[in-house]
Amino acid sequence: MTTNKLAVLMLLVASSVPAVCQGLSKQDTGGTLPILWSEPSDIRSRNLSYGAGGSEDKPQPPLKFVKEDMQGTNPKFTAEDRNGVKWTVKMGVEAQPETAAAHLLWAVGYFTDENYLLKESDVSDLPVHLKRGQKFVTGGQLHDVRLKRHAKKIGEWRWRKNPFSNQRAFNGLRVMMALINNWDLKDTNNAIERDDHGSKYLVSDLGASFGTTGFGWSWMGSKGDLKSYRQSKFISKATPGYVDFGTPSRPAILYFFNLPGLLRRLRMRWIGRHIPREDAKWIGSLLAQLSPDQIRDAFRSAGFSPTEVEGFTAVVQQRISDLNKL
Template structure:
């Protein structure tokens, strides 16, 4: 039997194939050599080389993530911060029907459904505007948020004669002014809360980037109950089985710590402008000045005061590499996009410009590390 290497030589025309054996026992003598030149042999057909697929590193095939906090936002400059994550197509419109009052948190809320059967959570009071902005900026940076919209006026049918909270925001005829409306996704289910001190993303740049975002926006109300884990099934968007979000962003763009005067501590340009952003830094980490200790008046509420002291760690000891990472993402936002986020929350022009300029300066400060 011919060896495989010889067969290759024959195919390439480098050697001649041996003559076929005559079935007769007598061998036929070789013919005399001819003077005519031998024709140039055709090129050998290409050899088929099997494709070898290298096994993945450590022999583990990567799987689709089952839970996410952040997803690459792509071209940040293309994101529309006026309409936010829900876009224009999902903005609330038409009449709404009252379902129930929501007694969670400190700000008054109730649930309605629209003419298409979609549920919305309506938040009244001082948190409505800053939360609308915060959700847009977080979404622009790649973090999961709800579809939030600020609406100057809505009409609610079947509204109770008197709400347990927030009745001062209700006018005759079911008119409610200055609200944030949070859209519930079809198939959405809250699975529980997640903790700042211990969660699946602890120590990752995505979690550390979120900590930086809280400092940029002066979100001082970092209680674990303001965080949520959701499962969304059958939704039109491509979502992992579990998404981690900050479900309450109302205590933003004001002071750096708890103050019982919410008109000062939330969505207040003077408080935001006068607050200190960075506390200190080293060659390896940054300490932000947020959240700070509560106002001294809170000392008379020992339980509230003690519950907020551990939150200080959220803004401390953030690796400088992760600060640079989130800064590179935020750097892509234009000041006009930032203005759109504040315009979407119903602020007047002077406040829009004032807030947007401070956010822009803070992003520039992050880039210095």
């Protein structure tokens, strides 16, 4: 091969790299294949009581406190179970909706962390006073906490620039965020995790789900609240080519006193808008393969009451039906 031809070939190879790796934030994929979604051939038999980790990976209490985690808005700490497996323990209002959301996303082929809800668990070596979340601890015992298995996080990815923009699976993920009313779509809530199959792209924080379509005057009703979820608007506009969804919605007026926060929230609105109609129907066809009992299992696994389980399931089923009627 001549020097000129070799130079041209090298230039073509180099120019193709950004098409795969554009928009990645703080990560080194190490040359592994980026993956957002894996086609599920077994949707009808997937066990939404456990999600991605299955029954075999569920945490084994009692837990041992390791260290407090000060990141994010909800109180968290790292713990080990009796098998030495490390988990991030999240307390508070996000624990239940995040568990249900992760199991639903996994059911239709999206990568999620292994999330489990523990109704109660003893924890040894807890400090006398946690910096956050002390009110959720009673006599060394936790109640209704979400445990997320530690994974090898190698970075974060951006909604606006990523290897999957305009692909059907990416648009399906945007629809899923609207279906579960996950309005807190910051890039910092996304993760890239590496395993033997490649670099998996996932939404790693799903706690702001199953409530309002956006942050309002307060946290009340914004997460894991059946009344708010039931009353919220799912599809806001449909044209022959595209669909707009209600989530994420415009932030409450209080954000006008916080200009940086207002701008951040307004920049997220596109995620639920102008989604190709055929892609919305596609993810709806996958969701339609779930039985009512499978959907109930997702909410049961998150520790919701029987009334809440039935209520959330009914809304999800109606939204699936709406997608399939597009």
